[in-house]
Amino acid sequence: MSEMKKAWLLLQDGTLLTGRNFGASGTVIGEVVFSTAMTGYQEALTDPNYYGQIMIQTFPMMGNYGVNSEDFSGKAFMKGCIVREWCDTPSNFRMEGDINTFLREQNIVGLCDLDTRSLTAKLRDKGTMNGMISTEEITDIDAALKELAAYKIEGAVKAVTSEPAVQPENSDGKKVAVMNLGSTVSAVRELVNRGCDVTLHTACEGIEAFESADGVLLSEGPGDPAENTEAIALIKALIEKKVPLFGIGLGHQLLALAMGAKTEKLHHGHRGASQPVIDLRTGKTYPTTQNHGYVVTGLDENAGTVSHQNVNDKTCEGIRYTAIPALSVQFRPVGPGAGQDTGYLFDEFLSMIR
Numbered sequence: 001m002s003e004m005k006k007a008w009l010l011l012q013d014g015t016l017l018t019g020r021n022f023g024a025s026g027t028v029i030g031e032v033v034f035s036t037a038m039t040g041y042q043e044a045l046t047d048p049n050y051y052g053q054i055m056i057q058t059f060p061m062m063g064n065y066g067v068n069s070e071d072f073s074g075k076a077f078m079k080g081c082i083v084r085e086w087c088d089t090p091s092n093f094r095m096e097g098d099i100n101t102f103l104r105e106q107n108i109v110g111l112c113d114l115d116t117r118s119l120t121a122k123l124r125d126k127g128t129m130n131g132m133i134s135t136e137e138i139t140d141i142d143a144a145l146k147e148l149a150a151y152k153i154e155g156a157v158k159a160v161t162s163e164p165a166v167q168p169e170n171s172d173g174k175k176v177a178v179m180n181l182g183s184t185v186s187a188v189r190e191l192v193n194r195g196c197d198v199t200l201h202t203a204c205e206g207i208e209a210f211e212s213a214d215g216v217l218l219s220e221g222p223g224d225p226a227e228n229t230e231a232i233a234l235i236k237a238l239i240e241k242k243v244p245l246f247g248i249g250l251g252h253q254l255l256a257l258a259m260g261a262k263t264e265k266l267h268h269g270h271r272g273a274s275q276p277v278i279d280l281r282t283g284k285t286y287p288t289t290q291n292h293g294y295v296v297t298g299l300d301e302n303a304g305t306v307s308h309q310n311v312n313d314k315t316c317e318g319i320r321y322t323a324i325p326a327l328s329v330q331f332r333p334v335g336p337g338a339g340q341d342t343g344y345l346f347d348e349f350l351s352m353i354r
Contacts, residue, residue, distance in 0.1 A: 007111050008138050009082065012129040012148045015122070016138065022086050023103025023110030025135040029151045030054040030079030032131035033293065034120045036272035041099070042071045045108070048160040048182040049249070049291040050078035051222035052153035054131055055271075058120050063087040066095025067102045073185050076106040077160055077222070080133045084116045109133050127267045128293060156223025157181050157231070157250070161202050171197050174353050177213035179203055181221030181231065181250050186332055190346045191217065193335070203231035207238065214353040215244040218251025220332065225253035225263045225294055232258050239324050246349035247328030253296055255328045256319060262298040266315070269293035270330075276311035277318075277331055285311060286342050288331035295330070325352045 007021035011032065034056040035044055041062045044055065055078055064087040081103060090098050103110045111133050123129070130148040138144050160182040168188055173195035178184055180200045191198050201209040210216050216238055228250075235258040238245060247255035253263050270290040278285045295315045299306065308318030308329055318329035327348060335343035 004112075005135060006137070007109075007133060007135045009111055009114065010132045010134075010138050010141070010144055010148070011122075012131065012145065013126060014141070014145065016141070017114055017119070019082075019111045019114040021110065021135045022100050022112055023081065024107045026109055027132065027134040027136060028054070028079040028109050029130065029132045029147060031128060031151075031153060031293075032056065032082075032123065033128055033269055033271055034058055034116075034123055035291070036274065037289075038273070040273055042067055043073045044291075045078065045081065045102070045106070046072040046074050046076050047291055048074050048077050049220060049222045051156045051160050051182070053078055054080035054082060054133060056082045056116050056119055056123070057084075058116060060084040060116070061087055063090055063099030065092035066090035067097050067099060068092070068094045069096060070094070074183060075160075076108060078108055080109040080111065082111045082114060082116060082119070082133070084112065084114065086110065086112050109135070123268050128265075128269060153223055154227065157203075157221050157228055160222060168192050168198050168200075171195055173197050174350060175199075175212070175214045176217055176353075177201055177210045177215075178217045178219055179210065179231065179234070179251065181219045181228075181254070183220035183249065186334060187217060187219060187248055190333070190335060190343055194346060194350060196350070203228070203234050207234060210234070210238060211241060211243065213243070215246065215349065217349070218245060218247040218255055218328070220249030220251065220291075222250070224265075225250055225257060228254055239326075242325060244349065244352040245324070245326035245328075246345070247326070248332065249290075249292055249330060252319070252328035252330050253292075253294055255326060256296040256299060259303045259321065259324075260300050261296050261303070263294045264297050266293055266295050270310070275331065277308050278311055279308055279318075281307060281320075288317075288342065289334070290331045292330060327352075
């Protein structure tokens with residue numbers, strides 16, 4: 001490994017830390033968040049839900065099994081990546097390259113040689129905050145802090161869905177239209193595996209793209225749910241037509257907003273692969289994959305009931321609606337092959353479709 005040059009991290013509370021640079025060089029500002037996942041760094045780096053953010057990986061090493069495009073979630077949108085250590089000698093029979101080269105190609109600024117667990121503890125205590133990574137020494141702290149205070153993630157959904165989505169192969173099964181809000185890979189795979197005829201559309205295409213479907217899946221996505229007024233209005237129109245709906249992640253939040261609930265920003269968000277969630281109907285707890293910073297609150301009891309709850313902080317993780325044919329969850333439902341076995345939610349959604 002060639003000698004790495006210094007790089008700096010400045011947090012919104014004035015904390016200034018020095019580490020080493022890998023990946024791309026430069027200066028970036030983003031919302032600093034942490035992920036507790038021990039594996040899956042390829043999926044995380046290419047997860048559109050990290051749009052406008054700087055990710056801290058709490059697991060001490062990244063890159064030990066290289067990178068493989070088959071495992072990507074989509075296109076990389078995060079601003080920066082912070083790790084304790086990155087591996088310059090990866091080993092895996094499937095790998096196509098190394099993490100350092102991948103970050104340079106994707107223009108993601110990397111920072112290593114920091115105490116990432118101490119940094120995570122700070123964010124857990126003080127909450128998510130903005131930060132700046134720079135490969136040039138930050139000398140004017142006051143000016144930099146003003147930039148951090150002014151930074152806000154806006155227009156996230158439109159930014160990550162500007163390119164046409166790849167259409168999966170059609171089948172003769174139930175017709176499901178996916179409202180692509182930024183992240184659809186695993187959900188589309190689950191639907192196709194169940195024999196569905198899946199098409200992907202963005203909210204800006206209007207109701208014509210969705211009303212002929214047997215059901216609509218509202219996908220994951222990044223950013224503040226309340227700013228997606230166009231998508232919320234479209235969901236309200238689908239509700240009026242009694243189209244069966246299944247919301248995941250951001251889709252869960254937008255469906256709740258369309259039904260009169262509210263959303264609030266969490267103290268430090270849920271990001272990782274083992275967030276414990278209990279299905280209140282069965283009493284069974286599942287380790288779930290999540291990546292979000294907002295939570296649904298204020299659900300009208302006449303509209304539906306909370307179906308799933310986060311074991312750690314008791315926040316809403318799912319809703320089964322009674323007033324409309326719909327359900328939604330905050331986490332990513334996956335089949336048993338991923339060791340989480342929450343794919344039954346797709347079956348429940350399909351049972352709503354006549």
